[in-house]
Amino acid sequence: MNTPHWLERGMMLLRSKTQSGVVSAKPALSSLPDDRATKDRIEASIKQREQVLPARLLRRVLKELQNVIDPQVSEIEGGRRAKLFSQWYLKASAPQRLDVWLLISEHFGPDAKKVMAAKDEYTQAFGTPEEGSAEIKLRRSLISPRTRLFQRFAAFEGGLRFLMDLRAEMLPLLKTNKGLAALDVELESLFSTWFDVAFLELRQLSWNSPASLIEKLIQYEAVHFIKSWADLKNRLDSDRRCYGFFHPNLPQEPLIFVEVALLEEMAQSITPLLDENAAPENLQKASVAIFYSISNTQPGLKGVGFGDSLIKRVVEVLKSEFPKLKVFATLSPVPGLRPWVLKNIDALLERLSDKELAALLKSVGLEFNQFADFVKLLEPGEVMQKNPLLQSFLMRAAAVYLGQTLGETGPLDAVAKFHLYNGARVERINWAADPSSKGAKQSWGIMVNYQYDLKKLDRHRQLLAKGIISTSSSVQDLFLPAAKVSP
Numbered sequence: 001m002n003t004p005h006w007l008e009r010g011m012m013l014l015r016s017k018t019q020s021g022v023v024s025a026k027p028a029l030s031s032l033p034d035d036r037a038t039k040d041r042i043e044a045s046i047k048q049r050e051q052v053l054p055a056r057l058l059r060r061v062l063k064e065l066q067n068v069i070d071p072q073v074s075e076i077e078g079g080r081r082a083k084l085f086s087q088w089y090l091k092a093s094a095p096q097r098l099d100v101w102l103l104i105s106e107h108f109g110p111d112a113k114k115v116m117a118a119k120d121e122y123t124q125a126f127g128t129p130e131e132g133s134a135e136i137k138l139r140r141s142l143i144s145p146r147t148r149l150f151q152r153f154a155a156f157e158g159g160l161r162f163l164m165d166l167r168a169e170m171l172p173l174l175k176t177n178k179g180l181a182a183l184d185v186e187l188e189s190l191f192s193t194w195f196d197v198a199f200l201e202l203r204q205l206s207w208n209s210p211a212s213l214i215e216k217l218i219q220y221e222a223v224h225f226i227k228s229w230a231d232l233k234n235r236l237d238s239d240r241r242c243y244g245f246f247h248p249n250l251p252q253e254p255l256i257f258v259e260v261a262l263l264e265e266m267a268q269s270i271t272p273l274l275d276e277n278a279a280p281e282n283l284q285k286a287s288v289a290i291f292y293s294i295s296n297t298q299p300g301l302k303g304v305g306f307g308d309s310l311i312k313r314v315v316e317v318l319k320s321e322f323p324k325l326k327v328f329a330t331l332s333p334v335p336g337l338r339p340w341v342l343k344n345i346d347a348l349l350e351r352l353s354d355k356e357l358a359a360l361l362k363s364v365g366l367e368f369n370q371f372a373d374f375v376k377l378l379e380p381g382e383v384m385q386k387n388p389l390l391q392s393f394l395m396r397a398a399a400v401y402l403g404q405t406l407g408e409t410g411p412l413d414a415v416a417k418f419h420l421y422n423g424a425r426v427e428r429i430n431w432a433a434d435p436s437s438k439g440a441k442q443s444w445g446i447m448v449n450y451q452y453d454l455k456k457l458d459r460h461r462q463l464l465a466k467g468i469i470s471t472s473s474s475v476q477d478l479f480l481p482a483a484k485v486s487p
Contacts, residue, residue, distance in 0.1 A: 062103055069108075069148045079155035086153065086162050094169075098177075101170055105183040108145040115141045146186050154194065160249045163187065164300030171302060188303045195255065195301060197309040200245040202317070205257065207236045212252055217242070220254070220297035223333065224436075230276045235259055239281035243314050245306055255301065256310055259293040262286040262322065266449055267331045268430040270439075288327040289318050294418075308422035311452065329427060329451040333434060334398060336413045337443035338378075341397045345375055348397050351480040363389045378444075391431055398429050398446050399478035403471040411469065416448075423457025424450035425470035429478065 067073075068081045089100060118134070118141040125134035153159045167187045174180055205213055217235075218226045226232050236242060239262045244254030261273050263281055267290045272278055291314075294307060315328050341348065349357060361368065364377050364387065377390070402416055403426050411417040416426070426448060433439070433447035451472075460470040 058099065058103065061100060062107060065104065065108070065149065068152050069145055075152070075155060078152040079159070082149075082153040082159065083156040086156075086159070090162075097166075097169070098173070101166075101183055102177075102179055104146060104149065105179055108149055109182060110142055110144040117141075144186065146183065147190065150187065150190055154190075160194070160247070161253075164191075164298055166300070167191075167302075168298070168300035171299065191301055191304045195247060195304050195306065197245070197306050197313075200247055200255070200306065200309075202310070202313050203244055203246055203254075204317075205236070205242045205244055205254070207233055210252075213254070216252075216254055216297070217257065220257070220295050221293065222295040223293040224270065224274060228276075231274065234274070234276045234278075237280050239263075239283060239286070241314075241318065243310070243317070245310055254297055256294070256296050256307055258291050258295075258310055258314055260314065260318070261290045261292055262318075262325070263288045263290055266290065266327060266329055266428065267292065268428070268447075268449070269433045270331060270447065271435060273331070283322065284324075286322060287324055288329065289315070289322075289325050291328070291330040294330075307418060311422065312454075315452065315454065327451065328454075329449045330419060330424070331430075331433070332415050332419065332448050332450055333439065334402065334413055334443040334446055334448055335415060337398055337401055337446060338441065340401055340412060341394070342375060342378065345378075348393075348400065348480070349374065351400075351482075352393070360389045360393055363387055394444055394446065395429055395431055396478045396480055398443070398448070399471075399475050400480050402426050402429070402448060403469050403475050404479055404482075406467060406469070410464065416450075419450040420464055420469060421461065422452075423460045424452050425456070425460050425472065426475050427451035427472045428474055 064081070064085050068078055068085060070078070073081070089097065092100070115138075118138040122131070122134040122138040125131045150163060153163055167184065170180055170184060174184055205217065207214075214232065218232060226235070234240075241260040241262070242257060243260070244257035246254060261267065261281075262283060264285050264287060266288050267273060270292060273290070273292050291311065294310075296302075296307070318325055318328075349360075352360065358368070361374070364374070366373055378394075401412060405412055409417075411420050420426070428449040430447045430449065432445045434443075434445045436445075439445045439447070456470075463470055
């Protein structure tokens with residue numbers, strides 16, 4: 001019997017709760033495991049270390065949280081209580097906040113006995129006329145008091161922002177604090193519902209937008225740092241477009257935004273796109289839309305996927321405004337390339353033919369047995385610009401990384417994973433496309449074009465599910481002969 005996805009997710013929440021470990025907080029948010037359960041600490045002696053909430057205050061915090069979801073009070077009163085609690089929380093220290101998270105995780109989860117009983121009933125009823133009613137019972141048993149608690153926090157003005165910031169602060173601790181896993185999954189699940197694209201508004205941001213929004217672009221730009229107002233104005237010029245998704249409860253906060261350049265041909269370097277003195281493109285001749293920066297602005301919404309919907313919506317808007325646009329592509333960084341190449345350098349060199357390898361090593365003054373010395377030459381610098389064989393090798397390594405290698409969770413590169421899972425294909429790899437120090441450190445300045453062909457998005461996703469990365473013929477021409485390269 002195949003377990004339904006919703007049941008697997010619910011049981012994962014329950015397992016996270018029953019298997020969670022508790023952490024004793026330190027002055028900083030990094031903390032060491034503590035074998036005592038929070039409920040034991042609540043009943044323990046009041047004598048505690050100064051950094052941790054004393055037992056008396058833990059009991060009070062627990063009571064206040066329980067009052068928020070009191071079934072006898074209205075939604076308005078529950079929201080008011082949640083707001084009062086949030087005001088105390090915002091003044092609390094980092095270790096005190098950690099205790100609050102653990103309290104919520106441990107004391108507001110689903111009832112394990114009810115879940116297991118409902119699961120057994122559902123298993124026995126599966127495939128019978130009673131399956132529907134058993135499923136309803138199981139679904140209801142998986143709804144935890146945490147859900148009700150978060151709903152009431154989201155009810156007051158500023159509550160959604162409060163929960164997003166809470167999760168953003170909590171995320172770095174998940175690897176060391178397993179007791180927070182269920183709490184995180186529950187928040188992510190709720191955010192996926194509350195921030196569904198059906199509820200989001202696509203808005204264009206321009207030079208005439210409110211100053212507060214313009215400042216947010218500068219603050220949140222994550223790909224290419226905005227260094228001045230002139231730089232920003234260039235990105236909002238007549239041949240550019242900038243769009244963002246907004247939530248009704250956060251009207252002045254773009255959740256994600258994309259910057260677009262309208263061009264006559266596909267961009268192969270970021271330099272002309274960021275040139276403040278460049279003349280605007282002739283929009284009458286523009287046939288290509290280049291997405292050159294996509295920035296998620298809210299760390300607390302990690303895992304909530306609306307980037308693909310943003311691109312598709314923007315494509316529709318652009319096609320409506322500029323019917324001559326035929327190509328929709330990105331000019332994207334390759335942030336994971338350099339560390340991956342350095343890790344796999346021996347295997348990559350061995351994939352060259354003897355003739356190619358000899359020529360490459362000779363070009364940098366090395367012998368066949370000096371692979372280790374080759375790594376030293378891969379520091380970004382002048383040697384790259386003067387050695388076409390080295391450039392060619394790194395371009396081919398990039399093709400292997402982006403088009404021939406998959407890890408356990410799909411494409412290795414985070415940016416590639418985003419675009420390829422959204423149905424794009426690896427269209428072109430560009431040398432010296434990003435001359436910035438960041439670009440050199442990440443990928444020797446290599447950037448990549450991912451192309452979005454709206455008629456082939458589903459096909460590309462289907463191929464990826466089978467372990468095949470969609471690539472253009474020009475990228476395939478760079479491929480190295482097959483060999484095992486570790487992710």
